[in-house]
Amino acid sequence: MTTPRTYTIRQLTKEFGVTARTLRFYEDEGLIAPERRGQTRIYSTRDRARIILILRGRRVGFSLAEIREILELYRHDDGAAQLVHTRKKFVERIDTLERQKIDIDESLKQLHQGIAEIDARLSSQRAQAAE
Amino acid sequence: MTTPRTYTIRQLTKEFGVTARTLRFYEDEGLIAPERRGQTRIYSTRDRARIILILRGRRVGFSLAEIREILELYRHDDGAAQLVHTRKKFVERIDTLERQKIDIDESLKQLHQGIAEIDARLSSQRAQAAE
């Protein structure tokens, strides 16, 4: 194994483009729980994976509360009733994400149309300037 | 034409599931500009179309400031320099949306995997219960 099994807070901020404040805030909110060497935080690959999940969740519009809920659902120590509940939650997330894809496609369509219009106007302006 | 050409604030709140406060707030922010009959707001189909754009923008993660920027870009009264600038902004939006789609697909993949795991555990639990 050549991959480092731990990371400092500074390494992760640089890797993901977030501030240390952000990572500490996520910890306060119970989203990650790095170990400590003295007072210094030591992030494991598992912490890092959770951070990736958190940031991706954020980019697709989930609140930290929703992300926390999802992360908690990954604890694989539950009975059948809890599993069924978790499954339901997952299906809900899938539905909202699918709907979001539709919204995004609609937005993309309009933006592409806008660009086409702009290009048409620009080329007509150039045509006039060439007269 | 059978489509009503105007709407009250109440009609639109019900149609889109937002509060009147929200629509007035968007007006304060310069995103929409309904006419008035006396003091009462009268929304046109154009206002309604803008509201659809605003809400969709919000769902895909744009801030109101960004949405306002996009809406303002639809004023077709600009010179070539402004058009080029607008075009650039549109391309930027497209890039972020494309990236978002990738994030969504990643999230969907993980959620589907999670569901598969849950189903596996559930069926193994049922198999044990049947012994």
Next chain:
DNA sequence: ATCGCTCTTGACGTTGACGTAAAGAGCGTC
């Protein structure tokens, strides 16, 4: 040992997107 660096913990500040409460105008109806 002290400089400089990164790390830490509070605690208050900020921004965006509204919520909410107060006070009033118009208007159909009983």
Next chain:
DNA sequence: GACGCTCTTTACGTCAACGTCAAGAGCGAT
């Protein structure tokens, strides 16, 4: 003509997600 309803403006409140100090601990290099 008073009641109830929806509409309005004004203004302060709130919540999430951090930012921004302030004050200090550890620690390798000079």
